[in-house]
Amino acid sequence: MFALALTAVGAVVALTQPWLTKTLIDKVSNEGRIGGLIVALAGLFVVGAVIDALSQYLLERVSENVARDLRKSIGKRILSAPLKALSRFRSGDLLARATSDTTVVRQMLSTSLVQLFSVAIYGVGTLILMLSLDKTLLLVMVVTIVVAALLVVTVLAGIRVATERAQGAVGQYAADLERILGSIRTVKAFSAEEDERTRLDASTDEAYNGGLRAARLGALVSPAIELAVNGALLIVLLLGGIRVAKGEMDIGDLVAFLLYATYLVMPLAGLFGALATLQQGLAGLQRIEDTKMLGSERRRDYEDRGAANYNLHAPTSIEFKGVTASYDDERNAIDNVTFSLQGPGIAAIVGPSGAGKSTIINLLEQFMTPSSGRILVNGASILDLDPFDHRRMLTLVDQDSPLLDGTLRENLLYGRIASELAAGDERLVEALVQSGLGQFISELPNGLDSRVGERGHALSGGERQRVALARALLTPSPIYLFDEPSSSLDVENERLVAEAIRRLAKAHLVLVITHRAALIQSADSIVVLEGGKVAGSGPIEQLSDNDTLVRAMKGAS
Ligand SMILES: Nc1ncnc2c1ncn2[C@@H]1O[C@H](COP(=O)(O)OP(=O)(O)OP(=O)(O)O)[C@@H](O)[C@H]1O
Ligand SMILES: [Mg+2]
Incomplete structure (x- = not known):
């Protein structure tokens, strides 16, 4: 929670920077005394950088915590599962869920959740500030971006499916490897190395193809959004330039607006990138959740393990x-x-x-x-x-x-x-x-x-x-x-x-x-x-x- 609050503070600090810049430009054009403002601006940059570093660390810590808890719960689930339920999974696949999938989830948390959160704050803050600067220009930007976003959302579903397939193939690969290592003498004695390698390669290729498909879709997302936002930026520049020339708008307002607009570009591109990573993480989380169907044969927790309370010498x-x-x-x-x-x-x-x-x-x-x-x-x-x-x-x-x-x-x-x-x-x-x-x-x-x-x-x-x-x-x-x-x-x-x-x-x-x-x-x-x-x-x-x-x-x- 603290980490998220810190990210919020960082966003606010960053958001005041263009505002100060605007004041600066206004002052230069009107009075020419700017020393104090420059110092304030420099101070804000430093504070912003420190807060960024700290909040990043804290959010990483949160993701590590989640990964640890997930791994612990998978371990516990496996240990308390009835044998029959366990036999429905291949052990290698369970291993992959416990290691590779939890890693994917950790990555999702440390990258995409952080991004989503700061983008939300930046986005809302920027939009409010831009609104107070110029409504018409804002409308132009928003419409352009929403159109691009609608296109991107369809791509995200595809990323999730592709990742689930890729992670499934990683599980298959682990299970095949486990099979080989468990019977390595038999594999060698029957000269079956080549057959086993073919099997292994098949699951490796499957994971590669799934990963590649997710990567292809993911690669489309950011440039598409960037193009849309930059296009919008150009239109704003054009319209804004005309309005400044006509004397309908201050040059300081236009500069601040453009700065806020560029503030929106990177987070927005990041937002959709983050949504792509989020899809991958959710696919991993799904595979972890699936281990819930293992069930438990225990009626109470296995930590409370005391001395046995039977009579060793009674007839049985x-x-x-x-x-x-x-x-x-x-x-x-x-x-x-x-x-x-x-x-x-x-x-x-x-x-x-x-x-x-x-x-x-x-x-x-x-x-x-x-x-x-x-x-x-x-x-x-x-x-x-x-x-x-x-x-x-x-x-x-x-x-x-x-x-x-x-x-x-x-x-x-x-x-x-x-x-x-x-x-x-x-x-x-x-x-x-x-x-x-x-x-x-x-x-x-x-x-x-x-x-x-x-x-x-x-x-x-x-x-x-x-x-x-x-x-x-x-x-x-x-x-x-x-x-x-x-x-x-x-x-x-x-x-x-x-x-x-x-x-x-x-x-x-x-x-x-x-x-x-x-x-x-x-x-x-x-x-x-x-x-x-x-x-x-x-x-x-x-x-x-x-x-x-x-x-x-x-x-x-
Ligand atoms: N895990 C299993 N899944 C499916 N069938 C099984 C499984 N274990 C045993 N069986 C089947 O159940 C039957 C009884 O098996 P069991 O292991 O009890 O035999 P056993 O008397 O111990 O034999 P052995 O002397 O060879 O150890 C056999 O027909 C066997 O094929
Ligand atoms: Mg037997």
């Missing part, structure tokens, strides 16, 4: 009652699934690939919602809980054992709140030893401070899997979910992992998805899935004649 139960769920609303990934698990102990979910095992975990984590049926944890329907609170009861080791770029220590302590971060290095190392990484950690030159690489890819698949397990062992929760925790492990390490899981299951409910005999044999109860349906459930003795189970165990041992 998980129940699925006639649960049906689908990813694409066409094919059911699981169909009318019913089972009941009671902790503490190990519950194994077995079944062929694609049977819907990971889907059970996605449902438990509220990564997706069932189309029908109920899921109860400790007797309460999980859909009645805030996903944020609910997930803190669960510790997940996902199928592809994801780690985050950073050090081993950061990964082991990931997501812990300050009060839980007290784990000393001995506990971290102990968890690694239990997961079969004792040798590994003792040989690392930087120990726990070694970096794991993007998505943990500086580690082998089996190492990654065991770090993920160690992270779970360090995380206190009543329920643990393991999706194929030993799929990349050799027999010896698998034995260690099975042992760690058995220890964990003494006090907690551990749900393990596995094809491995060692883990299946440790299970207190088993759910056999086949084609999205339950093909049997209960203790292993009761299921010994189940084909799927027998095949699962044979296939692995």
Whole structure:
């Protein structure tokens, strides 16, 4: 607000200058004493310059603030969005919206809004002063300019459309790049560089064309207005000259009028230039606003994150009652699934690939919602809980054992709140030893401070899997979910992992998805899935004649 007020003051200061000039000329012609006025004029120039600099800085600061707030809100929106909503966007495109589009909006604010505002003040002030000087001349000017403006407005709509297209293409480019970087090994292994480059070039060209079209239209705007205003100026000069010659007008008035008229030229050209930038900024703002449709799965703000308020050692139960769920609303990934698990102990979910095992975990984590049926944890329907609170009861080791770029220590302590971060290095190392990484950690030159690489890819698949397990062992929760925790492990390490899981299951409910005999044999109860349906459930003795189970165990041992 202060910035805008300052701009206003700057405009007023600038506007008094021609008036002083007029007084000056009048005085020269009448009296010849002008020293004081010259000083006043010089003073006004200096004050005007200082105010200009200050107001420009303050307005830039406002635009930076807006850009920061937009980026923060996009970040928050992405973090609280349900997975299903996120999957409707390509991640690269979201990145572009958060970076490139917010930059466009910032530019709009720092350039065009400032211009629009000062033009409004200059314009109105100038018009009033010109009105007091000569009404006829003003009328001539205004008519000429309005005609030109009407033509320009049609161009502005085109700029907006072109910019939206260009920014969309930038998003596409970012998404394509992200796709390539995420699978760079596959791209190279299949010699697909040329194909990928063609794709990239297509979106780059699209952005270029959109940008160029907006630039072409934008380039038309200022000269058109300048031509109109300068034309008007010439007419004023002509008419004014005649009137001065006839003695109907003072020469001082004409000079002041012409000065004000030139004051109008630049801001007016600027005004329409600013309107063009405004269209571009609005296009960016639209793309940012579109991320609102991500929605939020949170029912309360995620800042208020306290210690979890569940009882770690109370017995725990998980129940699925006639649960049906689908990813694409066409094919059911699981169909009318019913089972009941009671902790503490190990519950194994077995079944062929694609049977819907990971889907059970996605449902438990509220990564997706069932189309029908109920899921109860400790007797309460999980859909009645805030996903944020609910997930803190669960510790997940996902199928592809994801780690985050950073050090081993950061990964082991990931997501812990300050009060839980007290784990000393001995506990971290102990968890690694239990997961079969004792040798590994003792040989690392930087120990726990070694970096794991993007998505943990500086580690082998089996190492990654065991770090993920160690992270779970360090995380206190009543329920643990393991999706194929030993799929990349050799027999010896698998034995260690099975042992760690058995220890964990003494006090907690551990749900393990596995094809491995060692883990299946440790299970207190088993759910056999086949084609999205339950093909049997209960203790292993009761299921010994189940084909799927027998095949699962044979296939692995
Ligand atoms: N994100 C997804 N979008 C669409 N369909 C999916 C998605 N994830 C899984 N599916 C489909 O849902 C079905 C069940 O998948 P799920 O991942 O639960 O199988 P799974 O039993 O864990 O298999 P695997 O042993 O290979 O991990 C499969 O037919 C799969 O193609
Ligand atoms: Mg799976």
